[in-house]
Amino acid sequence: MIRRLAWVLVAAVPAAFLAVFFVWPALSLVTRGFHDGESWTLAGLAAVAGSRRTWDALVFTLATASAATAITVALGVVGAYVLYRLRFRGQSWLRGLVTVPFVLPTVVVGIAFSGPHPVAGIVLAMVFFNYSVVVRTVGALWIRLDPRQAQAATALGASPRQVALSVTLPSLGPAVASAAALVFLFCASGFGIVMTLGRGQYHTIETEIWFQTTQVLNLTAAAALSIAQVVVVTVSLWLTNAWQRRSQAALKLMPETSSTSAPVWGRDWPALLLTGVVILGLLVVPLAGLVLRSLRVRGAWSLDGYRRLLDEELVGAISTSLVTATGAAAIAVGLGMLVALTASRRPHSRTGRSWLHALETVYMLPLGVSAVTVGFGYLITLNRPPLDLRSSVVLIPIAQAVVALPLVVRTLLPTLRAISPRQIQAAQVLGASPLRVLGTIELPALGRGFGLALGFAFATSLGEFGATTFLARPDNPTLPVLIYRLFSRPTGDNYAMALAASVVLALLTAAVMVAAEQARPREVESW
Amino acid sequence: MTLRASAALAAAAALTLAACGQPAAEETTDEAPTGLTVVSHESFVMPDELKEQFAEETGLDVTYTTLADTGSMVNQLILTKDSPLGDVVFGIDNTFASRALGEGIIAGDELTEIDFGDVCVNADLAWFDEQGLPLPETLDDLTDPQYRDLFVTPSPASSSPGLAFLFATVGAKGDGWLDYWRELEANGTLVVSGWTEAYNVEFTAGEGQGDRPLVLSYSTSPAWTIGDDGESTTTALLDTCFRQTEYAGVLEGAANPEGAQQFVDFLLSPEFQATIPENMYMYPADTSVELPEEWVRFAPLSDAPIELGSEEIDANRERWIQEWTEAIG
């Protein structure tokens, strides 16, 4: 009983944080939409539901997110094979490289994909962003899959294709489901990509919420769209959770590297070729293009953009970004550890387990709810002491921590779940109290995921733009905000400077991720 | 409660508020508030020397708060009018002014003009010279087949100069504005998401050296394309301009209305007005202020900008964007 109470208290801290800085603001803004100042009404809702614009946005969101998810998963599974199941020189560098786009700000990525048709550009940019999510999640499982099942199938006369379809892919199911869920969430709630590439002609639910909220203050429409968004997100999480659980047949996992093999050209050329093309065409070319363009000033090669950036607010912006990201990472990792500890409990009762599943889902929601809704929600909720934080410096790291929290939880949970229940039982039988089990078994395991979680949280908030711009904030900008300002300065000669600042941001986030990668324990690569 | 106790409480409350970067609550104390919160959009720039000068002159502790773009800012101020985000706002423009006034967020309904600028079609002079084509002059010229596939504009639905251009077409064409856009489209007009994509990626004279010699930009843009010979390589088509005016005003319910008014006055001071061209790329409202030399030579204002009333804009903004999206999107 006391133990349960203790866990309730542990769970209460992050829950309170999420309630105050996410649920309450978002809910307040949404309920405003159903209140016309005097009474509750659903009249506005009907108008929104009847509008073609709403349905277009909904369909476009689902269509692009589904297409991008399908393409990302297909390419990512092949990439996971090449980067994790095969073994060759320079592999770890490639693994690092594919992660860079994930933490790049969308403002920067948009420019790189503005060439093709807007819809194609949007889908490609989504794939660019999320490729590493699939590669890492699936690869981490693949590398530890017992190769003997595939060998058994081969011995029974199955062709490599049959083995892949009947044995290997089904075993990868849980990882594929988990990755697909995340990719879909990121795609369905992507704001920057659609704003930059959609030319105002293509709308997703997210950009529609932005338009209805910030441009015309039609809160009813925004509320209806927010509800639609939460429904889409919840349904997709629920579906992938079910998929994940169903495919979670007892997998026999091996230590890493026990089953990797050197590439065999005759067998592996399609996978090698496809992954090579994807990495080169989808990742290297856009990134190189960004660097090259930052070096072009008035048609000539020049470091002018970088030089002038130094005179400008660069140093200030970097330090603002670093300070903010440090705060955000500290909050997100601190709370994420509490959430992960709570969610990794293993209750006997079925209701207990359902509660924990629900808890996990709730902490994923910030990924799928519009930053605009939350940002505007802050304005009408956090407006009274002691919580008058509307224009306080602490609100930005808090808002960024809300966004980073789901990733932190997803990084830390596997380290705790990887602890064999019998390790804990062994300690218990030896007389260890729950507190001692926590201190001697669980915290050391958690500690090994700590570096990576910290890196993710740090990099996420370093590149965070959406939530940040919709907050009232002090006028010293973060790096992404500075980039946005430079891009929109109507003088033409700021372009190289804006691109240079983007390169600086990319390098900064990449450096953080590489450092975090070094601290990565072997078993936590999946989300 | 004794008088002393309540004074202590009030002081404590004031402290808490100040700590949160908020204007001190005025009604609980007789002394004049010492804090001031300025709300502006992303493009507001005030040099540090002037910030210090203002603080010294007034003895106020000023907090500068930034909100995203003009539209977001106005709407956020409307949303928070029961407990305002600050004391004074800069950056409400003529396209949002009537909404701001209609919602009663400005004290005394008094907006003060601080700066203004024209959004116009720009042309690459070198390109037209090379091709031997005459420069287009009017909006109608843009639909002329000889200028086919030459024009690029940011989208009205995602960019504020793009929206200004939409207002220009409504002002010039009235009810026929949408037909005009259809003609633009038929004549190969390219719509991109933002100003930087249009100017820096697609425009022939921009950084990206694209292939469109006509771009929707600002009347001041030619001042930044001065070639080696000291002449600008681009020009603004002054018959295609829509004028944007930016205002400042004291917020209704401000904790420090006197300080707020002092700030508005400061924005009108010659010292501040002189910094506007260089930092905000707009013309100062005070016409006696000396402009940069390049502006005088290459960035003239339109003498007949296209007019469209603030009330009409406010009443129709959403509908126009929607109609534009459906017709052109």
Next chain:
Amino acid sequence: MSGLAVDGVTVRYGDKVAVDQATFTLEPGHVLALLGASGSGKSSLLRAIVGFEPIASGRVCWDGQDLSTVKVHKRRFGLVFQDGQLFPTMTVAKNIAYGLGALDRLTRRRRVQELLELVGLPGYGDRKPDQLSGGEAQRVALARALAPNPRAIFLDEPLSALDTGLRRRLADDLSRILRETGTTAVYVSHDQEEAFAVADSVAVMADGRILQREVPDELWNRPTNKQVAAFLGFRTFITQATAAALGWDGRLEAGYVLGIGPRSLDLDERGVEVPVLGQSMTVDHYVIEVRLPDGQQATVAAPKKADADHVRVTLTSGAVTPA
């Protein structure tokens, strides 16, 4: 009463009954083997006693005290898993000292030394678990479980992951260690030989029920029913008449049959001639399959291959089993 008392314990997983009203007592200092095929419920029963499985009905008592309200970590039991479950981040010494609690450093170190010597691994204290072989890891796991002087220790198939030769040696060691330390123990196994080598008494489980609990000799000679007999290797049951025909000098009471196991028939020049149906080889002997006079089949262990189509055998022992 003193020691362990398990009284009508039932364990359910959803609708499935894993342990069905198990009842037994265990006096201090005794070793009980729970013997059963996989899925017979023996591990579930063990986990229920230790406190890891919720008990649907029944009680577990120690020295007369009901343990249902005593948390696992306060029961002062020891547990050895099939795969050791040593803490991978700690050294062998730290693993062993984990359950020692608030002792001073010297006493702790001495106790760890003592246990390492007891399990035959002196000098292993500074190694990490991943530097140990499977057998060494199990020895350390045993030392870790014994270190806090538990009231009883529970061993869940502790040797089944090891290879055969090592298993037999370790079983003997285990038996010696448990007896030297006077430890009360419950030993779960599916291997009769292992169980008989270690335990003072053996309880046979099937389908969640305890079928019989006896000292090894008695269990071997008088299984309580054919199911137990079959589990012990007595797969052919013959009547008094057939037994006598095969040269058996015992007598069966009415209602009993004699179970024939792999060691019941001996080759004997003066015995009864039976036809050979087939033969196979094991590590150290041949197994000759024969047809008994009543038509049933049985096996005979032989030092060499039979070269005729008949052999002569005598029935020397068997399990007296209710018919």
